[in-house]
Amino acid sequence: MALLDRGVSAAELETTLSAWLDGGVVDQPTAAAARRLNSRLWEASRREGLLRVLYDTATDLTGIRDVEAVLKAIVRRTRSLIGSDIAYLSLNDYDSGESYVRVTDGATTALFRNIRMPLGEGVLGAVATGEAPAQSPDYLLDESKSHLESSDTAVAAEGVRAIMGVPLRAAGKVIGALLVADRHAHEFSSDDVALMESIGTHAAVALENARYFSEMAGALTRLDQAQRQNLSHVQALEELSSLDRRLMETLASTGSLPHLLNLLAESLDAPVVLVSPMGEPLAGSVPDADFGTPPALTTAEESAAKSSAVQFEVKNKKYTVMSAVAGDQHLASLIVAEQLSPARLAVLERSALVLSVSLLFERTFQDAQYRLQLELIDDLLSPRSEHAAALTRRAGQFGLANHLQLVVRVVGVSDDQRQRALSVLRHQREGIPGIIALHESHLCIIEPVDRRDSRPDEGRAADTGQSIVDELNRRRITASLGTSEPVSGFAGLSAAHTEAHTVLRALQALSRDGEAADRAALGTAGMLLGAMESPFTGQLLTAQLGPLISYDERRGTQLVLTAWTFQENGGAMQEAADSLHIHPNTLRQRLDRIDALIGATWRRGSRSLDVHVALRLWRIKTAGLS
Numbered sequence: 001m002a003l004l005d006r007g008v009s010a011a012e013l014e015t016t017l018s019a020w021l022d023g024g025v026v027d028q029p030t031a032a033a034a035r036r037l038n039s040r041l042w043e044a045s046r047r048e049g050l051l052r053v054l055y056d057t058a059t060d061l062t063g064i065r066d067v068e069a070v071l072k073a074i075v076r077r078t079r080s081l082i083g084s085d086i087a088y089l090s091l092n093d094y095d096s097g098e099s100y101v102r103v104t105d106g107a108t109t110a111l112f113r114n115i116r117m118p119l120g121e122g123v124l125g126a127v128a129t130g131e132a133p134a135q136s137p138d139y140l141l142d143e144s145k146s147h148l149e150s151s152d153t154a155v156a157a158e159g160v161r162a163i164m165g166v167p168l169r170a171a172g173k174v175i176g177a178l179l180v181a182d183r184h185a186h187e188f189s190s191d192d193v194a195l196m197e198s199i200g201t202h203a204a205v206a207l208e209n210a211r212y213f214s215e216m217a218g219a220l221t222r223l224d225q226a227q228r229q230n231l232s233h234v235q236a237l238e239e240l241s242s243l244d245r246r247l248m249e250t251l252a253s254t255g256s257l258p259h260l261l262n263l264l265a266e267s268l269d270a271p272v273v274l275v276s277p278m279g280e281p282l283a284g285s286v287p288d289a290d291f292g293t294p295p296a297l298t299t300a301e302e303s304a305a306k307s308s309a310v311q312f313e314v315k316n317k318k319y320t321v322m323s324a325v326a327g328d329q330h331l332a333s334l335i336v337a338e339q340l341s342p343a344r345l346a347v348l349e350r351s352a353l354v355l356s357v358s359l360l361f362e363r364t365f366q367d368a369q370y371r372l373q374l375e376l377i378d379d380l381l382s383p384r385s386e387h388a389a390a391l392t393r394r395a396g397q398f399g400l401a402n403h404l405q406l407v408v409r410v411v412g413v414s415d416d417q418r419q420r421a422l423s424v425l426r427h428q429r430e431g432i433p434g435i436i437a438l439h440e441s442h443l444c445i446i447e448p449v450d451r452r453d454s455r456p457d458e459g460r461a462a463d464t465g466q467s468i469v470d471e472l473n474r475r476r477i478t479a480s481l482g483t484s485e486p487v488s489g490f491a492g493l494s495a496a497h498t499e500a501h502t503v504l505r506a507l508q509a510l511s512r513d514g515e516a517a518d519r520a521a522l523g524t525a526g527m528l529l530g531a532m533e534s535p536f537t538g539q540l541l542t543a544q545l546g547p548l549i550s551y552d553e554r555r556g557t558q559l560v561l562t563a564w565t566f567q568e569n570g571g572a573m574q575e576a577a578d579s580l581h582i583h584p585n586t587l588r589q590r591l592d593r594i595d596a597l598i599g600a601t602w603r604r605g606s607r608s609l610d611v612h613v614a615l616r617l618w619r620i621k622t623a624g625l626s
Contacts, residue, residue, distance in 0.1 A: 004034065004041060010035075013034065013035065013038050014035075017031045017034060017035070067211055068103075070206055070207055071102060071103040072105070074199075074203040074207070075087040075088055075089050075104060075178075076105045077199065078199050079106055079180065081199065082180045082192055084180035084182050085160075085181060085182045085183050086104065086106040086107050086112075086160065086182075087104070087105045087106060087180045087181075088101050088105070088107065088112075088113075088180075089101075089103050089104075089168070089176060089177070089178050089179070089203075090102060090115075090117075090124055090128060090176045090179070091176040092119065092175060097118055098116045098117060098118055098119065099116070099117055099124060099125060099128035099176060099177060100115070101114060101115045101116075101124075108158065109154065109158050111153060111154035111157050111158070112154045112155070112157065112158040114154075115150075116151075117148060117151055118148070120146075121146045121148055121151075122148060122151055123135065123136050123139065123145060123163045123164075123165055123179070124163075124165065124177060126145075127179065128167065128176060128177040129167070129174065130167040130169060131167075132167075133164070133165065133167070133193050134164070134165060135162070135187070135188050135193070136162065136163050136164075137161075137162050137185050137186055138161045138162065138185035139155055139160065139162070140152060140155060140156060140161070158183075160181040160183060161182065161183060161185045162182040162184065162186050162188065163181045164179065164180055164188040164192065164193065164196065165178060165196070166179075166193070166197045166199075166200040167200065168204040168207070169201075169204055170207065171208065175207070175208075178196065178199065178200045180196065260351065260355060261273075261274060261283050261284045264347075264348070264351045267347050267351075268340065268344055268347060268348065270336050270337050270338045271284070271286045271336070272284050272335070272336050272337075273286045273289070273334075273335050273337075274332055274334055274355075275291045275292075275300070275333050276332055276333075276423075277301075277304075277330045277332065277333070278420070278475075279291040279292030279300070280292065282332060282427065289314060289337070290314070291314070291333075291335055292476075293314065295313075295314060296312065296314055296321070300321050300333040301330070303321050303333065304323035307323075307325060308322075308349065309321065309340070309348055309349060310322075311339045311340075317337070318338060319335055319336065319339070320335070320336045320339055320340045321333050321335045321336075322348045322352045323352070324352045324355040324356040324359055325356060326356050326359075326360055331355075331356060331359045332359055334348065334351065334352055334355060336348060370437060372394070372397070373435040373436065374437040374438065376398070376435055376437075377435055377446065378439070379391060380395070380446060380493050380494075381439065381493055381494050381497050382494070391490065395490070398435045399433025400434065400435065400446065400447075400448065401448075402489045402490050403488075403489065404448045404449070405448065405449040405488060406447070406448060406449065406487055406488075406489070406490075406493060406496070407446075407447060407448075407449050407463075407483060407484055407486050407487070407496070408445070408446055408484040408487075408500045409444070409446075409481055409482070409483045409484075409500055410442050410443070410444055410481065410482045410504045411442060411444075411465075411469075411472075411481050412442055412443075412479060412481070412507075412508060413442075413443070413472070413477060413478065413479045414478070417478070418443065420477060421443060421472055421477050421479060422438060422443055424471065425472070428468075429445075433447060433448050434446060434448065442504070445465075445468075446493060449463075450463060464483050464517050464518050465483045466481075466515075468481055468516065469481050473514065478514055479514070480507045480508060480516070481504065481507075481515075481517075482500040482501060482502070482504030482507060482516075482517065482518070483500055483503065483516065483517070483518040484496035484499040484500040484518065485499065485518065485519065500518075503518060503519060503522060506620055507522070509622075510522075510616065510620070540614050540617060541614055541617060541621075544598075544602075544611050544614035545560060545563075545615065547597040548563065548594060559590060559597070560615070561580075562576075562587070562591070563594055563611070564616070564618065564619055565579050566591065567608070567612045567615055573587060573588070591603075598611075
């Protein structure tokens with residue numbers, strides 16, 4: 001008994017029993033009982049060790065929360081406990097009716113690692129149905145098992161011969177199979193099968209727990225994300241609510257437009273500019289940016305059509321544009337000097353709504369002001385009388401007074417650009433004393449004379465309005481401008497308007513488009529404007545140009561026009577020919593004809609000045625200014 005208690009092996013026990021039987025220490029029944037007891041002790045010890053290993057395995061598996069890690073641990077432990085060459089686990093795909101190898105340990109070929117077997121076929125498919133464990137001592141030669149060419153190819157490539165597997169059940173459902181394989185033929189023992197079943201039971205539970213844990217962790221993650229999104233959404237709504245309040249406060253204040261842009265730039269933390277539908281800056285600024293280009297204008301129109309923000313690039317710089325619309329009318333566009341996140345896009349879109357309201361208010365006010373200016377200009381320039389006090393009061397709203405020195409400017413632009421030019425000048429001259437409106441077929445400006453510019457004794461030249469023309473040119477509007485001499489009070493405005501209009505027509509007649517001038521700036525042409533109807537004018541034309549005028553009238557030629565163009569181009573042959581759209585040789589022939597009619601001295605010397613003055617006089621008269 002002491003020997004058995006010490007854990008003697010079967011061989012050592014047999015040697016000891018043989019010696020004792022020979023010496024008569026024990027009899028045969030006692031020896032047989034000792035053998036049986038030792039065998040049972042060894043079996044109990046083996047089972048205890050196996051249970052300890054299974055317990056450790058189950059503990060390890062249930063402690064793993066990641067499904068992928070559980071799968072790898074199952075096959076690794078199975079292979080170690082069984083002592084097989086390969087262990088692998090399959091999962092059932094009931095939609096396709098197959099069980100596919102999900103993870104392996106010990107497999108060396110991709111074919112084996114990617115086996116898919118129809119349920120019920122082969123060892124893998126038979127076990128995966130969940131009926132009972134199954135095995136084959138030499139699978140490729142086992143005719144009792146059904147075979148599939150693709151799986152047989154994979155088994156042969158891996159060198160597998162013996163296969164044994166058990167089903168994996170979870171919650172009453174077969175989810176797959178756990179299998180082992182060896183590269184030599186043999187029969188797996190009943191103990192191996194029992195051990196695999198125990199491992200499979202623990203593995204299925206661990207796998208299902210891990211799946212539940214993963215699903216729970218995923219659900220918690222999604223719940224946390226949803227909560228974060230909700231919090232972010234609530235925060236965004238609170239910010240929008242605060243922004244709405246500040247926008248309403250801005251809208252209710254005077255000068256709302258600059259305040260609105262400042263608030264938007266602060267909220268978006270980026271430069272913001274407001275541009276007209278033509279891309280002209282109205283408020284704010286973005287350095288080194290031109291939004292009058294076709295890509296920017298097209299994007300602004302797209303934003304207006306979609307009523308949503310659109311992102312674009314200009315010179316590799318990213319911008320976001322949101323157009324303010326009222327009905328189907330594009331009022332203006334907000335441009336932010338960066339591409340915005342969805343939260344900031346909501347801020348921009350909300351601001352565009354308030355901008356639309358602000359622009360409509362401003363437009364309504366400006367339209368009312370313009371109507372007042374339009375009526376006031378007509379009353380100031382018309383000869384009919386009006387109650388002086390009423391006229392003075394109305395003019396005083398715009399900084400005009402009867403005791404001030406006033407000047408009239410007439411701006412000439414093409415018909416298709418007139419309304420746009422009016423809009424530009426009204427915006428440019430906002431806050432400046434004076435009025436501007438359409439009058440007859442031109443734009444008319446009446447404003448006080450800047451006293452700093454009316455003191456020639458201080459070396460200052462008179463203001464001819466060139467800055468107005470330059471501003472229009474920057475907006476791609478070609479214009480010419482005539483300015484009157486300053487007049488005292490409202491009574492002289494009608495004559496001043498006539499003078500300014502005459503100067504404008506003289507500029508146009510002399511092909512000086514894009515210029516601004518008064519009579520003094522016209523030079524000799526300005527001197528002649530006041531003497532168009534005097535007898536001297538006719539005498540001068542007859543004396544200097546009589547033969548040319550008569551020749552043109554008789555023959556329908558253009559010798560006077562040729563002479564005027566030649567003189568205006570400083571005697572430059574090519575430039576004069578280009579202006580007349582004729583070949584230089586044709587010009588030379590015409591000049592020779594002119595020399596023959598009035599003498600060659602008209603091109604040079606003191607006579608050239610007299611002829612040039614006469615030519616300018618002729619040009620002005622033929623333009624209809626006489």
